[in-house]
Amino acid sequence: MSLYPWSSYETIISDKPTKLMRNEVIEIFGGIEDYIFFHNQEPKVNEINNLIIEY
Secondary structure (H helix, E strand, C coil): CCCCCCCCCCHHCCCCCCCCHHHHHHHCCCCCCHHHHHHCCCCHHHHHHHHCCCC
C-alpha cells in the first residue's frame, strides 16, 4: 500500500497504538484476514463507473 502514503491501511493492520477505531473497521470486513484480502483485490472499476464524476 505504499502507493498511498496517507492511507490508514498500515495502521489498521499493525498492533501499534492509534486513535483509529481499528477493531470497528476490522469487524466491518469480518476479520483482519478478510480486510487484507479485500485490499489485495484488483479494483472492479466497471462496477463503480456510475459513481465516478469526471471534471
